[in-house]
Amino acid sequence: MKKIAKIIKNLVISIGKLVDTKIINPITKLILTITSKFEKSGKKFENWLSKANTLLYISLFLAIVIFIAIDRKVVTFFENSAEVLKSQPVNVIYNEEAYVIEGLPETVDITLIGSKTNLFIAKQSPSYDIRIDLTGLKPGTHKVNIKYSQVLTDLEYMVNPSVATVIIYDKVSKSSSLAVDVLNQDKLDEKLVIEEVKLDTDKVVIKGAEYQLDRVANVKALVDINNLVTQEVGTHILKDIPLMAYDQKGNVVDIEIVPSEITAEIVITSPSKEIPIKVIPIGNVAFGKAISSIEASSSKVTVYGLEDVLSKLNYIPLEIDVTNLKADKQWKLELTKPVGVKSMSVNNITVMIKLDVVTDRDIKNVKIERRNLNDNYTVSAVSQDDIAVSVNIKGVESVIRDIKAEDIVAYVDLKGLGEGTHEVEVMVAGTDPRIEYLSKTKKITLRIVKK
Secondary structure: OHHHHHHHHHHHHHHHHHHHHHHHHHHHHHHHHHHOOOOOOOHHHHHHHOOHHHHHHHHHHHHHHHHHHHHHHHHHOOOEEEEEEEEEEOEEEOOOOOEEEEOOOOEEEEEEEEEHHHHHHHHOOOOOEEEEEOOOOOOEEEEEEOEEEOOOOOOEEEEEOOEEEEEEEEOEEEEEEEEEEEEOHHHOOOOOEEEEEEEOOOEEEEEEOHHHHHHOOEEEEEEEHHHOOOOOOEEEEEEEEEEEEEOOOOOEOOOEEEOOEEEEEEEEEOOEEEEEEEEEEEOOOOOOEEEEEEEEOOOEEEEEEOHHHHOOOOOEEEEEEOOOOOOOEEEEEEOOOOOOEEEEOOOEEEEEEEEEEOEEEEEEEEEEEEEOOOOOEEEEEOOHHHOEEEEEEEEOHHHHOOOOHHHEEEEEEOOOOOOEEEEEEOEEEEOOOOOEEEEOOOEEEEEEEEO
């Protein structure tokens, strides 16, 4: 109550000074100005107004009137109220080089109780000192108080939570190899490939509680394609690449990594290869017909991808079902992108297949190849008839007339066969998809022996 009375007294004095400065003096000057024009009639009034006691009584009277007028509003400033400061950060004091702490709350709520004036002042404070002091505590489990340094001593406060249960571990460290994880590769231009990522270090130091370090399966540098300034062939430097530690299941392990960021040199290339588009008819056309020509809007395509993928590609297959086809026909088809190929110069083509009258002829003495024989064995033909076969070919006369035995491949698949005599099926194939190939000898007999 004494404090409230003192505040009211100071407030009244301040209001009196304010009234004297802003109201009485200007009014007095105004009256003197007016009365100066009426010297005779206003001389008595001027003498009365010029007395010191008169001005003092007027000031006191006006101060009391103003105080009474605002009294109801002033009182509200001194009524007790409460204010909750949500999610206030906690400052923890401990030796970060020696220990790892678990169980620390990141934020707390502070409830302040007091007058609205003090609450207002407290809320305008630039910062609040909320701290947990672990100085002197050894490894183990501890219950510690969360302390709040008040801005104003007249306020009561409550911290929620007010106590934290923390576990203190000794901090240990060990060396770890560093791997690379390239993020957002799908955002890279389809014609480009990341050929190499060179880190400025391949070793880092990981720090934390011993049980945490035991969980670490790998530490990765997270190279993000979105951070490249430009996407073009050449060498690019990326700085401040973050590092993350993971366990065997790919979960992040929260430990300290030194350094926490590194620099990487990224080499971008654009490997490509031009290969043919091979149209492959599937099925047999109508009886008495054969394919006379296959015309495609594009015969070649440039493919982009990894070098090891491109080296294994010889052509892009395009299968077309011609079963029971009776007349010429045109297709508009989409090329299927092989696995590992990122981009192709041609994605859609138009194919025209024309038909004509079928004819056939036999090609004799087509040598038989032996494929997929185990290296521990050798194979030989049981008779001369098992060395070569005759192949019947069907197609348009203009297509098949120049076909020779060298243009046809006859072979047997010996995969999985062991020592002994075996009867195996003969298969034939050719390079021209317009022709139908059929071996006149269905099976041959071979003898397999150990080397």
